[in-house]
Every structure is written in structure tokens, then in C-alpha cells.
Amino acid sequence: MSCTGPAFSFRQKAFMLMFLLTATLASVCQADGPPTADDVKQIVWADREFLADPKKFLIEAYAQLSDGNGTVRGDEYHFGRGGDGDWLFFSEFAAAQGATGSSSGGKSALSARGLIQMVVPDGAGLDQHYYDWEYKGEELLGNIRCITFDLKPSKNAGYGSFIGRIWVAIPDRAIVRFDGTYISKGKRASHYFHFVSVRTKNALGEWRPSEVYVEEGSLAKPIRGSSKIQAHMVIWDYQPVRESTLLRIAPGPDLAPVDDSANNRDSIQRYHEIEAEVIRWMETHGLLSPIGNTEKVLETVVNNILATNQDAGYRWPIKVRVLLTEPLESFTVGDTIVVSKGLIDVVPDEAGLALVLSRELAHILLNHHINTRFGYHDFFLKNEQQVLKDLNFQRTPQERADAEAEAVELLVKSPYKQRLSSAALFLRAVAESCETMPALNTKEDFERRESYVKYAGYSLSILAIIVAGIAQLTRKGD
Numbered sequence: 001m002s003c004t005g006p007a008f009s010f011r012q013k014a015f016m017l018m019f020l021l022t023a024t025l026a027s028v029c030q031a032d033g034p035p036t037a038d039d040v041k042q043i044v045w046a047d048r049e050f051l052a053d054p055k056k057f058l059i060e061a062y063a064q065l066s067d068g069n070g071t072v073r074g075d076e077y078h079f080g081r082g083g084d085g086d087w088l089f090f091s092e093f094a095a096a097q098g099a100t101g102s103s104s105g106g107k108s109a110l111s112a113r114g115l116i117q118m119v120v121p122d123g124a125g126l127d128q129h130y131y132d133w134e135y136k137g138e139e140l141l142g143n144i145r146c147i148t149f150d151l152k153p154s155k156n157a158g159y160g161s162f163i164g165r166i167w168v169a170i171p172d173r174a175i176v177r178f179d180g181t182y183i184s185k186g187k188r189a190s191h192y193f194h195f196v197s198v199r200t201k202n203a204l205g206e207w208r209p210s211e212v213y214v215e216e217g218s219l220a221k222p223i224r225g226s227s228k229i230q231a232h233m234v235i236w237d238y239q240p241v242r243e244s245t246l247l248r249i250a251p252g253p254d255l256a257p258v259d260d261s262a263n264n265r266d267s268i269q270r271y272h273e274i275e276a277e278v279i280r281w282m283e284t285h286g287l288l289s290p291i292g293n294t295e296k297v298l299e300t301v302v303n304n305i306l307a308t309n310q311d312a313g314y315r316w317p318i319k320v321r322v323l324l325t326e327p328l329e330s331f332t333v334g335d336t337i338v339v340s341k342g343l344i345d346v347v348p349d350e351a352g353l354a355l356v357l358s359r360e361l362a363h364i365l366l367n368h369h370i371n372t373r374f375g376y377h378d379f380f381l382k383n384e385q386q387v388l389k390d391l392n393f394q395r396t397p398q399e400r401a402d403a404e405a406e407a408v409e410l411l412v413k414s415p416y417k418q419r420l421s422s423a424a425l426f427l428r429a430v431a432e433s434c435e436t437m438p439a440l441n442t443k444e445d446f447e448r449r450e451s452y453v454k455y456a457g458y459s460l461s462i463l464a465i466i467v468a469g470i471a472q473l474t475r476k477g478d
Contacts, residue, residue, distance in 0.1 A: 034135055035135055035147055035149075039173075040128060040133055040149075041128070042173045043126075043168055043173050043175070044125065044126055044127065044128060046172070046173045046174055046175075047121075047125055047126050047175060048125050050120075050174070050175075050207075051087060051120065051123070051125055054083045054084070054085060054086055054087045054089070055083050055208065055238050056081060056082070056083050056084050056237070056238075057081070057082055057083045057208075057209075057235050057236065057237045057238055057286075058079075058080075058081060058082075058235070058236055058237040058285075058286045058287075058324075059078075059079070059080060059081070059082045059090065059115070059116070059119075059233065059234070059235050060077075060078065060079045060233065060234050060235075060324075060325055060326060061076075061077070061078040061079075061115055061212075061231055061232070061233040061234075062075065062076070062077050062078075062231065062232055062233075062326045062439065062440065063075060063076045063077075063214070063229055063230065063231035064229070064230050064231070064437070065223055065224060065226035065228070065229055066226055066227075066228045066229075066230070067225070067226055067227055067228070068227050068228070070228075072433075072436045072437060073224065073225060073226045073436060074224055074226065074436060074437075075436070075437040075438070075439045075440055076439050077326070077327060077439035077440065078092060078115060079092070079093055079325065080092035080093050081093075081384065081385075082116050082119070082235070087116075087119060087120050087123065088116050088117065088120070088123045089116070090115065090116040091385065093384075093385050093388050093389070114191060114192070114193075115233065117160065117182070118195050118197050118212045118214070118233070119197060119209040119212065119235065120209075121151070121162040121164075121166060121175065121178050121197075122161060122162050124158070126151065126162075126166075129154070129156060130153060130154055130156050130157040130158070130161065131151045131152065131153060131154060131157065131161075131162075132151070132152045132153075132154055133149050133150075133151060134149060134150045134151075134152070135147070135148075135149055136148040136149060136150055136165065138170075139167065141167055141176060141177060144169055144176060145169070145170045145171075146167040146168055146169055146170060146176065146177075147167075147168050147170060148165055148166065148167050148168070149165065149166050149168070150164070150165050151163065151164060151165070151166060151180075153183060157185075158184075159184040159185065160182045160183075160184055160192075161182060161183060161184070162178070162180060162181075162182055163180050163181060163182070163183050164178060164179050164180015164181065165178065165179060165180060166178040169207070172205075172207065174199075174207040175199065175207070176198075176199050176201075176207055177196070177197065177198050177199065178196075178197050179194075179195065179196040179197065180194065180195075181193065181194045181195065193214050193215070193216045193229065193231075194214070194215060194216055195212055195213060195214045195215075196212070196213045197209065197211075197212045198210055198211045198212070198213075202238060208235075208238055209235045210234070210235055210236070211232070211233065211234055211235070212231075212232075212233040212235075213231070213232055213233075214229065214230065214231035214232075214233070215228075215229070215230050215231075216228065216229050234324075234326075236286060236324060237285075237286030274334075274370065275333050275334025275335070275336065275369070275370060276334070277380070278333050278334075278370065278391070279321070279333055279334075279336055281380050281387070282323075285384060286324070287323060287324060287325070288321050288322065288323060288324065288338070289321070289322040289323075289324050289341070291321070294322055294344065295319070295320050295321060295322060298320035298322075298337075298339065298344075298353065298357065299318070299319065299320050301350060301353050301354050301357055302318050302320060302337070302357055302361055303318075304354070304414065304415055304416075305354060305357070305358060305361060305410055305411075305414045305416075306318075306361075308413045308414050308415060309409075309410050309413050309414070316335045317335070318335050318336075318337065318361065318364060319335065319336045319337070320336070320337045320338075320339065320357070321336055321337070321338050321339075322338075322339060322340070322341055322344065323338050323339065323340040323341065324340075324341050325340050325341065325342060326340065326341065326342035326440065327340060327342055327439070327440055328340060328342055328343040328346065328430065328440060329343060330343060330356055330357075330359070330360055331360065331393040332360045332363045332364055332368070332370075332393070333370060333393070334364075334369065334370065335364055337357060337360040337361065337364070339356065339357070339360075342440070343356065346426075347423075347426065348422050348423065348426050349419070349422055349423070350416070350419075351416040351419035351420050351422065351423050352422065352423035352426055354411070354414060354416040354423075355411070355416075355420060355423045355427070358407040358410045358411050358414070359403055359404070359407045361407070361410060362402075362403040362404075362406035362407040362410060363395065363399065363403045365406060365410075366399070366402055366403060366406055368395060368399050368403065370393060
């Protein structure tokens with residue numbers, strides 16, 4: 001008997017087993033097969049159900065215009081409420097801010113209609129009679145298994161029809177991403193840009209628009225002398241909020257609050273009630289991020305400053321909240337410091353955060369309270385747009401001067417006094433960008449600008465006075 005017989009038989013069996021496993025796996029992977037006409041109908045119906053169930057949401061868009069060399073020539077900012085009864089409904093809180101710092105009117109690079117259009121492929125639905133569907137295969141978006149289609153408007157399609165690719169989540173038959181542009185009667189108009197629109201699944205299992213990225217590298221018709229546009233749009237108030245990523249900061253020593261005297265306790269309590277009402281309104285209208293790790297990090301920076309300024313004293317725990325908008329701004333509401341997400345994202349380091357927070361902390365220590373008219377309940381019974389217009393945190397020139405002086409004293413004694421050089425360079429860069437990017441930078445003459453809300457919380461350009469005092473801080477610290 002040959003000794004090779006059993007060995008050959010074993011290898012043969014192993015080969016057959018591997019062949020069967022491979023065939024089984026292939027059959028499992030291809031069990032669904034290419035989408036059928038009925039599958040496409042399900043996707044179309046899911047899209048119609050989505051369009052029939054619009055949700056109110058906040059929408060913010062920031063665009064930069066640049067020339068062929070990449071030099072920024074201007075910018076534009078939009079902020080408003082969308083989706084009230086119609087996904088394509090958009091109500092801007094104020095006129096768009098353009099390169100001149102005033103209402104950009106008809107020169108808007110991102111018109112309100114074009115802005116909101118990009119949250120859906122087609123506001124009338126992706127009807128099979130108006131679009132040609134070409135299956136392109138399966139693709140993973142993260143851990144989401146999707147089927148993809150290239151869509152092209154048919155001859156029957158109307159104006160502003162989508163052309164590009166869509167990604168559809170297989171289990172839900174829901175569109176989770178689409179990119180391309182819009183055309184009218186087979187031709188692309190100059191006011192349509194290329195974009196990528198992304199949707200996110202919320203806690204209820206619903207796919208909702210979350211972000212849109214816009215880029216056009218060679219505009220057919222230059223906008224205000226610029227040949228390129230880049231824009232980022234964020235949609236929220238019905239989905240988890242993104243948190244900014246910050247370094248872990250070691251906490252300073254705990255501080256005990258100082259009790260108010262009986263003589264002024266009632267008036268201070270009144271201010272706190274008013275200020276708490278303002279914060280609650282901003283929370284319920286989606287302007288503030290839920291409290292998370294970012295807020296804890298910012299409060300740690302505040303406590304580190306206070307720990308080395310025990311003589312300053314404070315009466316209540318000081319909180320920090322994140323405003324979910326891009327313009328670089330900060331302001332105080334009572335004993336709460338509010339800093340925009342856009343500002344947090346661009347501050348270079350912990351010392352830069354201290355520089356920003358010290359100015360607002362100074363207002364709190366100097367008892368610069370907000371206007372008491374916010375405490376009357378009829379103030380918040382107005383419509384959202386009017387409340388945002390009237391919600392003014394502007395400080396008087398004297399309050400600004402006093403807070404600047406106090407902030408310098410706080411930084412002199414703080415653990416950050418030797419690390420402010422990078423923050424100084426950053427402030428100078430921001431100040432220099434105010435002319436070309438006014439929509440991103442709030443200015444000292446903010447009250448003279450028509451904006452979506454008179455937050456007037458001090459931008460980094462206002463803090464420039466501290467830059468001039470950095471050499472003085474170092475000398476005093478030595």
C-alpha cells in the first residue's frame with residue numbers, strides 16, 4: 001500500500017472543504033444580489049417619507065472666497081432656522097455678512113435658497129421617471145454597509161435637478177450621503193456648486209442632515225473678484241453635538257465660594273435668576289452645547305487662574321459653556337462665561353484659552369451684570385428671531401477698559417504668565433485677518449454691524465490690548 005494515498009486523500013478533503021467554505025461565503029455575500037427595480041422603489045419611497053416629515057433645525061454656514069493663489073479675499077456667514085414645515089424652508093436671523101462687514105444682499109456667495117437646497121438631493125423627490133439610476137456596487141461608510149447609485153436627470157427632469165452619487169444604508173434604505181451638484185435641463189448654472197452632504201443617525205434611529213461641504217475651485221463667474229469658494233455648513237438641534245478636542249489640563253486647587261452679605265444678597269439673587277433664564281433659553285433653542293468634557297476643561301483653566309488670584313475673591317462657582325457657532329467670540333452671562341466653538345477650535349494652546357477666559361472672568365469679578373430687562377418674562381415670549389436680535393451683551397467702554405486692566409492683573413499672577421507668546425502671535429494673526437474675514441471675526445465696533453445676534457462678546461481682536469502688555473507681565477513676574 002502506498003503511503004502517499006492517505007496523505008493525498010487528506011489534502012483532497014482539505015481542498016474540498018476550503019472550496020465549500022469559499023463557495024458558501026460567496027453565496028452569503030451575494031445573497032442580496034444587485035438591487036432590483038423594487039429595491040429602487042423602496043429607496044424612493046423612503047426619500048418621500050423623509051421629505052414629508054421635516055424637522056426644525058438650526059443651520060450655520062461659513063464660506064471663504066479666495067483667488068487662484070489661495071489668498072483669502074473675503075468671507076460670508078449665515079445663521080438661521082430651517083425645516084419649519086418644509087425641508088427647503090430657511091429663515092435667516094439677519095442678512096448675510098459679506099467682505100465689507102455689512103449686509104451682502106444680492107452679492108451673497110451662498111444664497112439662502114442655495115444654502116438649504118443642499119440638505120436634500122431633490123426637494124421634489126428622486127422619482128424614477130425623472131432620474132436614471134445606475135447601480136455602482138457596495139461600499140462601507142465607516143461601519144455602515146451601503147449600496148451606491150449614480151443619478152442623472154432624465155429629459156423630463158426640471159430645474160435644479162441633482163446629478164451625482166448617493167449612498168444608501170442597506171438595512172434602512174435611507175440616503176446617508178450624496179455628492180455632486182445641480183443642473184437645469186442638462187446644463188449646469190454658474191450659481192450651483194459641487195458639494196458633499198452627510199447625514200447622521202440620531203438616537204431614534206432617524207437619518208438627519210448634519211454637515212455639508214462645498215468647494216468650487218474654478219468659478220465660471222468670479223464672486224467679488226474671487227475664483228474659488230470653500231464652505232462648511234453645520235445642521236443641528238436634532239442630533240448629538242460635536243465636541244471640540246482639547247488637551248487634558250491638570251486641575252488647580254479647589255476654591256471655596258465666598259458668601260454674599262445680607263445687604264446685597266437679594267439684588268444678587270435677582271441677577272442670578274435673570275441670567276439663569278437667559279442660559280435656559282439659549283439651551284432650549286440649540287445655541288449651547290450640552291455640558292461635557294470641553295466645558296470641564298475650560299472651567300479648569302478658569303480655576304487655575306483663580307487659584308493664583310485668591311485676593312480677587314468670587315461669590316459663586318464660575319461656569320463655562322460652549323456656543324455652537326463659528327464666529328470667534330466670547331461673552332459673559334452673569335457667572336457663566338460663553339465661548340464659541342469656532343474660537344475654541346482655533347486657540348493654539350492652554351495659555352491661549354487662559355488669555356480668552358481672563359477677559360470674561362474679569363467682567364464677572366467686577367460684577368458687570370447683564371441688562372435686567374432680560375428678566376421680564378415677556379422678553380422671551382417674542383419670536384426666536386426677535387429675541388436673538390434684542391439679546392445684547394455689549395459692554396460699555398468703561399466696563400471694557402476696567403475688564404482689560406483686571407485681566408492683565410489676573411494673568412500677571414497666573415501660572416500662564418510665561419506661556420503667552422504663542423497666544424500673542426495668534427492674536428496678531430486674528431487681528432490681521434479681520435479685513436479679509438470679517439464674518440468670522442467679531443470686532444470692537446460690533447454694535448454698528450447688522451448681525452444675526454448682538455452677542456458682542458469680545459473677539460480676539462479686542463483682546464489685542466493684552467498683547468501689548470505681555471512684556472509688562474513678564475517683567476512683573478520676574
